[in-house]
């Protein structure tokens with residue numbers, strides 16, 4: 001009798017665990033769906049806002065000729081972004097976002113990574129010297145989040161493989177950018193390929209990319225930004241900002257100017273607050 005009671009309790013506990021698991025997964029599905037709706041809604045609102053702004057500007061113009069010119073310029077800007085996207089694929093400056101950090105990120109951080117990659121893609125299309133972007137090691141959950149931004153339609157190269165397994169990079173001169181890098185990056189060279197860790201870590205993981213570069217047997221380097229950031233403050237930029245620092249250097253050939261133009265004011269203010 002007692003054995004049956006014991007077994008019965010085991011079965012009930014197992015059922016409870018199973019039910020909890022199911023509930024958790026349903027909750028996650030609802031959360032994902034809500035997030036998806038939010039992204040779509042935001043996109044719609046942005047489109048509406050642009051349309052409204054366009055309309056308002058047209059209202060201020062007096063002649064039909066001025067209105068036509070404006071519409072023409074507006075279309076031109078859109079086409080220019082598209083053209084820049086195509087131009088980026090021919091750029092000699094190659095940047096890889098290595099997304100091999102799934103285990104180190106929460107679901108929220110993975111979503112944030114997808115958003116940052118999308119931001120980087122959009123910003124890159126506005127640049128005079130666009131970078132050729134590669135997003136590698138894309139795993140299923142990240143693919144799902146990137147899909148919300150329709151990344152398969154983007155003008156960049158996405159791949160599920162680790163970058164060192166891609167033929168193009170087997171003989172390449174790779175520099176893994178890491179805030180804990182062994183050397184300081186002096187300049188950006190056409191014959192080097194720069195890798196950014198596709199990692200969003202709210203609590204900074206020390207040496208995450210340094211260790212990865214060592215495991216992969218590639219050089220590591222830090223951006224020389226320590227001198228622009230006050231002592232004791234983190235020298236760690238997010239994925240899109242770190243990549244854009246490269247475009248900043250290409251523009252100014254000067255790290256200080258690149259830092260001033262690329263690093264968001266918000267980040268600099270936080271720095272001050274931390275002192």
Ligand SMILES: C[S@@+](CC[C@H](N)C(=O)[O-])C[C@H]1O[C@@H](n2cnc3c(N)ncnc32)[C@H](O)[C@@H]1O
Pocket residue numbers: 176177178179180181195196197198199200201204205206207208209210221222223224225235236237238239242
């Ligand atoms: C949010 S950071 C991740 C920091 C992580 N703890 C690590 O060890 O790399 C995202 C990526 O941006 C690049 N990055 C950020 N700050 C950098 C710096 N000061 N120097 C070089 N790369 C940097 C690195 O590639 C880094 O992996």
